[in-house]
């Protein structure tokens with residue numbers, strides 16, 4: 001597999017009256033492989049949209065390099081095979097969904113009504129054919145945006161918060177559409193605050209904070225370190241005192257024992273011990289580390305103002 005996106009020390013500096021020059025994207029090194037769904041995460045103001053805009057050639061980097069499908073950023077030819085769903089899309093409001101798709105298709109030099117109709121069906125908007133964009137709900141606007149982003153059959157899609165503000169059903173529909181992109185062999189670079197969604201659909205993620213990459217890798221690797229919680233009743237303090245498991249926390253009150261242990265420990269010996277002591281196992285619950293936990297522990301300890309000033 002080759003890299004769909006690669007950046008080397010990509011940096012964007014803005015000047016602010018209060019803080020002087022600030023690197024809002026700060027020496028960013030990213031590597032996104034072809035065919036993967038890559039989650040680009042970070043708190044508000046972390047530099048996600050600024051990075052996407054640099055990768056798309058909408059704004060120029062202050063320094064560093066970036067490559068999209070092997071082409072240096074700023075090379076406009078690559079736009080034939082990539083697409084972009086902005087975080088705040090704005091469309092001509094008087095157009096119907098079909099008119100809008102036909103209009104954007106014409107920008108690629110095409111007028112393929114059958115294709116536009118197929119895309120409307122794909123995003124579940126075919127039954128709203130008579131509505132104009134101004135009559136679209138937010139979820140419908142997101143869906144027409146996704147249809148628009150598929151007009152040129154892109155190899156690589158940049159989706160900036162595609163599910164922001166959608167209801168749970170629309171979430172599921174958009175998630176399925178994005179998952180389908182993987183089967184169609186497309187690469188997806190998705191920025192989102194919906195971490196449970198990202199956890200379900202992404203192969204790899206990067207978490208950025210104040211313009212810097214704090215974590216980057218496969219979700220399976222990044223989310224190692226889950227816990228198992230065992231709760232048992234009808235036990236004595238003596239039994240509880242004898243529970244010795246590496247890196248476990250043990251609490252005991254009124255015959256109720258709660259043991260929280262690393263996911264790679266063996267819970268069987270404890271469960272067997274509880275049975276022998278005539279106690280009752282109430283629950284054995286594996287708690288996988290969540291992306292939300294990783295996100296919070298990644299960004300929480302960084303003091304405000306830690307962004308590099310020039």
Ligand SMILES: Nc1ncnc2c1ncn2[C@@H]1O[C@H](COP(=O)(O)OP(=O)(O)OP(=O)(O)O)[C@@H](O)[C@H]1O
Nearest residue numbers: 014015024042043044045046047048049050051087
């Ligand atoms: N044109 C600009 N001039 C000055 N500062 C800017 C400009 N555009 C963005 N910034 C600043 O750059 C920082 C990063 O903004 P960006 O929009 O990239 O964040 P983001 O990660 O996309 O956030 P969100 O999750 O809220 O969409 C912010 O502090 C923002 O105020």
Ligand SMILES: [Mg+2]
Nearest residue numbers: 048049050087
């Ligand atoms: Mg943004």
